[in-house]
Amino acid sequence: MKKGKMRLVVKVGSSSLAASSGGVDPQKMSLLVSAVSQLRDAGHQVVLVSSGAVASGYQKLGYKQRPRTLAAKQAAAAIGQSLLMQTYTQLFGAHQCSVAQILLTRSDFSHRERYQHAFQTLSLLLDKNILPIINENDTVSVAELTFGDNDMLGALVAGLVHADLYMILTDTNGLYDKDPRYNSDAQRIAWLPEVTDEIENLAGGASQLGTGGMRSKLIAARTAQGLGIPSFIGKLDQSSDLLEVLTGDGNGTYVNYSPEAPALSGLPTRKQWIALHSPTRGSITIDQGAAEAILEQRRSLLLAGVRDVNGTFNQGEVIEVYCEGELIGRGVSRFAAEDLTDSLGTKATRRSGTVIHRDQWTQTI
Numbered sequence: 001m002k003k004g005k006m007r008l009v010v011k012v013g014s015s016s017l018a019a020s021s022g023g024v025d026p027q028k029m030s031l032l033v034s035a036v037s038q039l040r041d042a043g044h045q046v047v048l049v050s051s052g053a054v055a056s057g058y059q060k061l062g063y064k065q066r067p068r069t070l071a072a073k074q075a076a077a078a079i080g081q082s083l084l085m086q087t088y089t090q091l092f093g094a095h096q097c098s099v100a101q102i103l104l105t106r107s108d109f110s111h112r113e114r115y116q117h118a119f120q121t122l123s124l125l126l127d128k129n130i131l132p133i134i135n136e137n138d139t140v141s142v143a144e145l146t147f148g149d150n151d152m153l154g155a156l157v158a159g160l161v162h163a164d165l166y167m168i169l170t171d172t173n174g175l176y177d178k179d180p181r182y183n184s185d186a187q188r189i190a191w192l193p194e195v196t197d198e199i200e201n202l203a204g205g206a207s208q209l210g211t212g213g214m215r216s217k218l219i220a221a222r223t224a225q226g227l228g229i230p231s232f233i234g235k236l237d238q239s240s241d242l243l244e245v246l247t248g249d250g251n252g253t254y255v256n257y258s259p260e261a262p263a264l265s266g267l268p269t270r271k272q273w274i275a276l277h278s279p280t281r282g283s284i285t286i287d288q289g290a291a292e293a294i295l296e297q298r299r300s301l302l303l304a305g306v307r308d309v310n311g312t313f314n315q316g317e318v319i320e321v322y323c324e325g326e327l328i329g330r331g332v333s334r335f336a337a338e339d340l341t342d343s344l345g346t347k348a349t350r351r352s353g354t355v356i357h358r359d360q361w362t363q364t365i
């Protein structure tokens with residue numbers, strides 16, 4: 001982990017902000033605000049990704065528990081989001097900290113220009129020492145276009161701002177080898193070198209107020225891992241806890257983290273967009289030799305290795321690249337689909353040209 005001042009993304013779940021019967025819980029929020037303020041007072045830059053809009057708002061709609069229909073959740077979020085921001089503004093104000101609200105949708109990431117605007121806005125706020133507080137724009141997000149949940153939104157934001165560490169705060173102190181709610185003998189796993197399929201399968205569903213459960217936190221930590229960002233999943237009990245996370249003494253599970261070693265520099269923003277957000281309209285299949293050249297020898301993809309072309313795409317658009325049925329990465333094509341297809345009729349050795357330059361290529365994350 002990098003020494004000195006760090007850029008941190010802290011994601012906090014509904015269960016750590018709202019009362020179990022719904023509505024904002026000022027005590028829980030005070031604890032979070034004190035803990036984040038301690039990070040800032042120590043000179044670190046923080047971006048807060050805050051859930052809790054639905055959980056804070058549904059009571060005022062007359063519901064006894066978290067509603068299930070989309071319209072009710074969206075209406076609850078509209079109410080709860082303003083209650084959350086009102087409370088954050090007040091509580092952070094007492095620590096001489098100004099806050100800014102940013103509501104994002106999945107399509108803000110897939111439109112390259114909006115993605116760049118989000119990056120510029122966040123950078124400026126951080127430069128001016130303002131605390132950005134991000135949530136999904138629930139009222140306009142439709143099921144197919146959501147981030148899945150805020151754990152993933154937090155991982156994508158961590159990538160966008162090139163965070164040194166992604167902290168996921170929840171009601172449980174990390175990952176257990178089985179769901180601790182139903183297994184009293186469950187053991188906590190404090191350090192994970194990486195998230196694998198096997199690890200993902202250890203985790204179960206959500207709490208009464210949350211959405212994705214531990215599994216979605218692991219999937220998000222895996223995405224952060226692919227972006228070169230270590231994660232911490234844990235519970236906040238005292239306001240000094242987040243500073244302790246930075247020294248390796250956090251009460252939770254660390255993923256891909258070393259208190260001594262520097263974090264990887266992270267995938268450049270342009271490549272993150274290609275890897276995780278860009279829309280694709282087609283794909284190509286390449287042979288083994290070409291796959292080896294781009295994956296092992298880090299070369300550009302040449303025309304001679306292309307075996308098949310699918311879909312309709314133009315020059316300059318992002319395409320998926322498959323080898324033996326497996327998706328191996330994505331990149332910006334220098335050819336339109338039509339021209340690639342035409343070239344397939346020519347003997348491979350006679351085909352020349354770069355299809356995807358290595359600077360515009362990203363391996364599957």
Ligand SMILES: Nc1ncnc2c1ncn2[C@@H]1O[C@H](COP(=O)(O)OP(=O)(O)O)[C@@H](O)[C@H]1O
Nearest residue numbers: 013014015170176178204206207210212213214
């Ligand atoms: N293997 C596991 N280890 C730890 N927690 C687990 C596990 N499986 C399921 N969980 C549950 O995941 C819940 C946290 O997820 P969630 O409710 O989505 O939280 P949040 O609202 O903080 O995002 C915890 O209440 C915990 O009981």
Ligand SMILES: N[C@@H](CCC(=O)OP(=O)(O)O)C(=O)O
Nearest residue numbers: 014051052053054149150211
């Ligand atoms: N955007 C939603 C949060 C969705 C979500 O992922 O919740 P959680 O599992 O508590 O982090 C809200 O503010 O209610």
